[in-house]
Amino acid sequence: MAHGPSQNFFSRWLFSTNHKDIGTLYLWFSFAMFLLGGFFAMVIRAELFQPGMQLIKPEFFVQMTTMHGLVMVFGAIMPAFVGLANWMIPMMIGAPDMALPRMNNLSFWILPFAFAMLTSTLFMEGGGPNFGWTFYAPLSTTYAPDTVNYFIFGVHMMGASSIMGSINIIATVMNMRAPGMTYMKMPLFVWTWVITAFLLVAVMPVLAGAVTMMLMDINFGTSFFDAAGGGDPVLFQHVFWFFGHPEVYIIILPAFGVVSQIIPTFSRKPLFGYSSMVYATASIAFLSFIVWAHHMFTVGMPIAGELYFMYATMLIAVPTGVKVFNWITTMYKGALTFETPMLFSIAFVILFTFGGFTGVMLSIAAADTQYHDTYFVVAHFHYVMVAGAVFSGTAAVYYWLPKWCGRMYDETMGKVQFWIAFIAFNITFMPQHFLGLAGMPRRYSDYGLQFADWNMVSSIGAFLYGGAQLLFLYNVIRTIGWGKPIDDPQVWEGAEGLEWTVPTPAPFHTFSTPPVVK
Amino acid sequence: MSRTSIHRGLLIKLLMGAGAMFAFAIFVLPPIYDLFCEITGIGGKTGGAYTVNEVTIDTSRKVEVQFVATNNATMPWDFYPTEHKVFVHPGESREITFYARNKTGNDMVAQAIPNVLPNNAADYFHKTECFCFNNQPLSAGEQAELAVVFVLDPDLPVSVNTVTLSYTLFDITDRMPMQVSQIQ
Numbered sequence A: 001m002a003h004g005p006s007q008n009f010f011s012r013w014l015f016s017t018n019h020k021d022i023g024t025l026y027l028w029f030s031f032a033m034f035l036l037g038g039f040f041a042m043v044i045r046a047e048l049f050q051p052g053m054q055l056i057k058p059e060f061f062v063q064m065t066t067m068h069g070l071v072m073v074f075g076a077i078m079p080a081f082v083g084l085a086n087w088m089i090p091m092m093i094g095a096p097d098m099a100l101p102r103m104n105n106l107s108f109w110i111l112p113f114a115f116a117m118l119t120s121t122l123f124m125e126g127g128g129p130n131f132g133w134t135f136y137a138p139l140s141t142t143y144a145p146d147t148v149n150y151f152i153f154g155v156h157m158m159g160a161s162s163i164m165g166s167i168n169i170i171a172t173v174m175n176m177r178a179p180g181m182t183y184m185k186m187p188l189f190v191w192t193w194v195i196t197a198f199l200l201v202a203v204m205p206v207l208a209g210a211v212t213m214m215l216m217d218i219n220f221g222t223s224f225f226d227a228a229g230g231g232d233p234v235l236f237q238h239v240f241w242f243f244g245h246p247e248v249y250i251i252i253l254p255a256f257g258v259v260s261q262i263i264p265t266f267s268r269k270p271l272f273g274y275s276s277m278v279y280a281t282a283s284i285a286f287l288s289f290i291v292w293a294h295h296m297f298t299v300g301m302p303i304a305g306e307l308y309f310m311y312a313t314m315l316i317a318v319p320t321g322v323k324v325f326n327w328i329t330t331m332y333k334g335a336l337t338f339e340t341p342m343l344f345s346i347a348f349v350i351l352f353t354f355g356g357f358t359g360v361m362l363s364i365a366a367a368d369t370q371y372h373d374t375y376f377v378v379a380h381f382h383y384v385m386v387a388g389a390v391f392s393g394t395a396a397v398y399y400w401l402p403k404w405c406g407r408m409y410d411e412t413m414g415k416v417q418f419w420i421a422f423i424a425f426n427i428t429f430m431p432q433h434f435l436g437l438a439g440m441p442r443r444y445s446d447y448g449l450q451f452a453d454w455n456m457v458s459s460i461g462a463f464l465y466g467g468a469q470l471l472f473l474y475n476v477i478r479t480i481g482w483g484k485p486i487d488d489p490q491v492w493e494g495a496e497g498l499e500w501t502v503p504t505p506a507p508f509h510t511f512s513t514p515p516v517v518k
Numbered sequence B: 001m002s003r004t005s006i007h008r009g010l011l012i013k014l015l016m017g018a019g020a021m022f023a024f025a026i027f028v029l030p031p032i033y034d035l036f037c038e039i040t041g042i043g044g045k046t047g048g049a050y051t052v053n054e055v056t057i058d059t060s061r062k063v064e065v066q067f068v069a070t071n072n073a074t075m076p077w078d079f080y081p082t083e084h085k086v087f088v089h090p091g092e093s094r095e096i097t098f099y100a101r102n103k104t105g106n107d108m109v110a111q112a113i114p115n116v117l118p119n120n121a122a123d124y125f126h127k128t129e130c131f132c133f134n135n136q137p138l139s140a141g142e143q144a145e146l147a148v149v150f151v152l153d154p155d156l157p158v159s160v161n162t163v164t165l166s167y168t169l170f171d172i173t174d175r176m177p178m179q180v181s182q183i184q
Helices: A009-014 A019-047 A058-093 A101-123 A148-175 A188-219 A233-267 A274-290 A292-299 A303-315 A317-331 A340-363 A365-371 A375-405 A411-437 A449-482 B003-040 B119-124 B177-183
Strands: B063-071 B078-081 B085-088 B093-101 B108-117 B125-130 B136-138 B143-152 B162-171
Touching (some): A019 A058, A019 A101, A019 A375, A058 A148, A058 A233, A101 A148, A188 A233, A188 A274, A233 A292, A233 B003, A292 A303, A303 A317, A303 A365, A340 A365, A340 A375, A365 A411, B063 B078, B085 B093, B108 B119, B136 B143, B143 B162
Parallel strands (some): B063 B162
Antiparallel strands (some): B063 B085, B108 B136, B108 B162, B125 B143
């Protein structure tokens, strides 16, 4: 019993079935993808620094916007939260490991191959995918480069990975909770992840179905999306967004979970309204299935359809408002301290709420006709994806890193990174609201002179934001290698939960005998 | 039950759930979408060949029917309606023609896809004969008059005074190698 990890580097990481090692693999992979997607973003912002074409060709520009979206959504954000789930869920519910450890290994190791396949298309004849991350047909079928087949198989593999990862999480949480850990005693991070996992099992197959139909249209002469054979391109948009809307909650719900762990710790108060948080999460998940067409108000829907999707979308603001209310109320009259994870979490609450408000603006069908496919939309979803998911992921790393490696990160450097990231983020994306309202369309490599100033501001912010991520990488590496050792299991004064009862750094095997939760 | 078999049971259930959602996306969503469009008339799709069963002609109203022809993407044919609009009584059968010419040096096959606006008229626009029911092979340089016989249903909503029938012509030569060889 209690043997450690394999001493051989390759067998340790390639064959690992240990939830902590696989979590680490997921997190490093996701950070690598974050840097790759970030590099694509830097190319985009460099080209948009000035009007006119300076650095790259328009054909390459659209490949960059497409790859940036795909890599960030499927390569950076989703695996980051799966990595956090792998590390934290067994420790939070008192389980020795994930329920299906070998499947866990498989679900990670197909990801690098999926992204190698996707990224390799950039070096092929015809170039990478150039149809936007939403890959609307017929742009992605009739008019796509031949490399689209690599893209399709890449998406199939990512989907398989996500589905296996989710099944593992569901099985772990349903079957392996410590005695006494009832569902309504689970930490909120576990709750949000279980709900997310169900969303993934439900909608990743729909994405796989969408790309399979594309594959058949392209190679086997079917006409799902081809009007020439009696199909309909608008059907593609319905199928895609039937996946795509739940997908945005797949990204943000675990982020909600992380913030719901961190804010109580640094407020030294239990989370306000725990059960309402659980029900709000479940409501958001349910509503996410019935609002998809608000992404396509301009396809020519009947007015009744527009009204339905508009009101249903606005309804999501209610459970989301409950969550924001609870986070703020948790902080109210708390003994607050502002360590780096808390700073990122507070910024998350503020900026995510801001992004939520622009979401409500976009949900108004009549107004959406103006905002549709402009930089206003780009600004909106970067406020919820970057200031939402990425800020929360960063907060999570700072929060749990000392527990993982038994060393404290540099607090000053963390705070410096936070303030650079916070300010640079707003410099980047705040002006994009103005650009969008003024009519600048997204995904174009050039723009009219009237958009020049704000684009330059936005680009400067983006470079600064990219720099902050390098500081983050440096801080993490420095912590793991040379950080101040700590051995307090609690790590944070106000932290509560089973993961803080195991020694610091967390041993290779934890909870081999289940703890009893009172 | 042992721990492993509990996990395995859940794994199988969830995998079946995922498989069911995949099948749902491919086999259920597209037909539902078509059915929904057919019921509501969204998408402007018209039905197949229609057989007239003893219809009374409603001479009290006249409806303007406009014709639009569009070439999809790189389709090089000349393609246009010989008359751009007609006035018909609901219930009255009318034949109109479209002119098509393959002005290229290659034998080609085309498919016309109809669309009717406004949406609430699509269900009441019946075609007893239409070139769009079949594909159209034309050898190099060949021309043709393509006929449509239509009748407006007398139940056409009274608010509809103008109906637009549009055809988009698609090049389907690549997927019809048999057809092309028959032309030769």
